[in-house]
Amino acid sequence: MDDAIDPLTRLAIRHGTDKWGPHFYTPVYHELFSRLRDRPIRLLEIGVGGYELKTSGGASLAMWADYFPEGQITSIDIVEKRLPPHPRIKLFQGSQDDAALLRRVRDERGPFDIIIDDGSHVPKHVVASFQHLFPTLTDGGTYVIEDMQTGFWPQFGGSILHGGDIVKLARTAIECLNHAEVVVADRTHAFPPFARQIKSFRAYHNLFVIEKGDNHEPSNFAYDLKNPCAVKALQTIEQELQRAPTAAGMANLIDVYLRGGNPTRAKEIADRALMQWPANAAVLTAAHHVAARRGDIPAEIDCLERLLQIEPDNVVLQRALADARTQLEPPEPRRGD
Ligand SMILES: C[S@@+](CC[C@H](N)C(=O)[O-])C[C@H]1O[C@@H](n2cnc3c(N)ncnc32)[C@H](O)[C@@H]1O
Numbered sequence: 001m002d003d004a005i006d007p008l009t010r011l012a013i014r015h016g017t018d019k020w021g022p023h024f025y026t027p028v029y030h031e032l033f034s035r036l037r038d039r040p041i042r043l044l045e046i047g048v049g050g051y052e053l054k055t056s057g058g059a060s061l062a063m064w065a066d067y068f069p070e071g072q073i074t075s076i077d078i079v080e081k082r083l084p085p086h087p088r089i090k091l092f093q094g095s096q097d098d099a100a101l102l103r104r105v106r107d108e109r110g111p112f113d114i115i116i117d118d119g120s121h122v123p124k125h126v127v128a129s130f131q132h133l134f135p136t137l138t139d140g141g142t143y144v145i146e147d148m149q150t151g152f153w154p155q156f157g158g159s160i161l162h163g164g165d166i167v168k169l170a171r172t173a174i175e176c177l178n179h180a181e182v183v184v185a186d187r188t189h190a191f192p193p194f195a196r197q198i199k200s201f202r203a204y205h206n207l208f209v210i211e212k213g214d215n216h217e218p219s220n221f222a223y224d225l226k227n228p229c230a231v232k233a234l235q236t237i238e239q240e241l242q243r244a245p246t247a248a249g250m251a252n253l254i255d256v257y258l259r260g261g262n263p264t265r266a267k268e269i270a271d272r273a274l275m276q277w278p279a280n281a282a283v284l285t286a287a288h289h290v291a292a293r294r295g296d297i298p299a300e301i302d303c304l305e306r307l308l309q310i311e312p313d314n315v316v317l318q319r320a321l322a323d324a325r326t327q328l329e330p331p332e333p334r335r336g337d
Pocket residue numbers: 016017018019045046047048049050051052057058059060061076077078079094095096097118119120121125
């Protein structure tokens with residue numbers, strides 16, 4: 001049984017935080033943060049705990065201090081806390097939606113690698129804290145919203161119908177994550193300033209996890225070959241295929257260049273691939289797409305004829321071949337025309 005407990009859950013039990021038991025967060029946190037354990041990370045948690053009791057709380061802060069022995073732990077609570085001092089834990093008093101306080105916390109203790117919102121759980125506070133604090137995360141940092149279920153609860157200002165402001169924030173995060181796809185549908189769509197910094201969005205029971213990082217991948221619909229992510233992907237594909245060429249890999253590479261609007265490069269690769277795999281369906285299909293894009297009807301006919309040797313009864317190919325032949329040789333005008 002003991003073996004089933006991860007080290008963070010064990011610390012949660014020892015220090016008496018509700019992050020394990022009433023909630024089920026610590027195994028998720030251990031999965032997310034175990035790789036950082038030995039690093040001098042900076043963690044900010046909103047909500048010391050203990051509520052109106054000044055001398056109570058700090059359970060999760062003690063847990064984090066033990067879990068990250070090199071870590072610097074910071075917390076904010078609306079109640080002025082009087083807890084025994086700890087050399088690596090610092091507390092601030094104030095509300096999580098107070099912009100001036102959040103700026104001071106960031107200036108004194110940031111930038112943060114991890115921010116956890118376990119404060120009031122009032123949706124408008126959660127959104128205000130996210131808007132102020134997400135930009136202060138380090139690149140690759142993680143922002144966690146605990147107890148997001150209050151977004152569904154009217155007594156917290158949430159709504160069962162649409163999840164209120166917290167679910168709206170999640171929707172915004174997912175839109176930002178997919179900004180390149182959203183603009184395919186609506187070029188004028190307005191994004192918040194952090195749109196290109198949301199690298200991932202994860203949802204667990206009562207928990208949202210948002211990772212900050214580069215989010216410049218292009219849309220596969222409007223594929224931009226100059227996009228740094230596309231440049232890197234093409235470099236790796238070309239290097240790998242040079243080392244170990246495959247027909248399927250070459251067909252995909254041809255398609256990527258076509259998507260990116262470079263039929264000349266696509267043709268070079270298609271010509272090379274056809275020499276090596278003259279009767280491969282994937283290569284012939286990709287080469288056919290190149291020929292069609294370039295308006296090269298003889299090449300189209302050649303690919304279609306070879307594809308029909310592989311699948312003689314394919315009516316789609318038969319029709320495409322008939323169409324291509326008609327374009328090459330328009331039908332004889334009928335007598336009297
Ligand atoms: C759930 S407890 C935190 C528990 C603690 N993080 C733990 O896991 O041991 C929530 C804390 O948030 C504080 N709080 C409530 N409203 C707040 C606000 N607007 N800003 C900052 N803290 C607030 C409460 O005083 C309470 O101590």
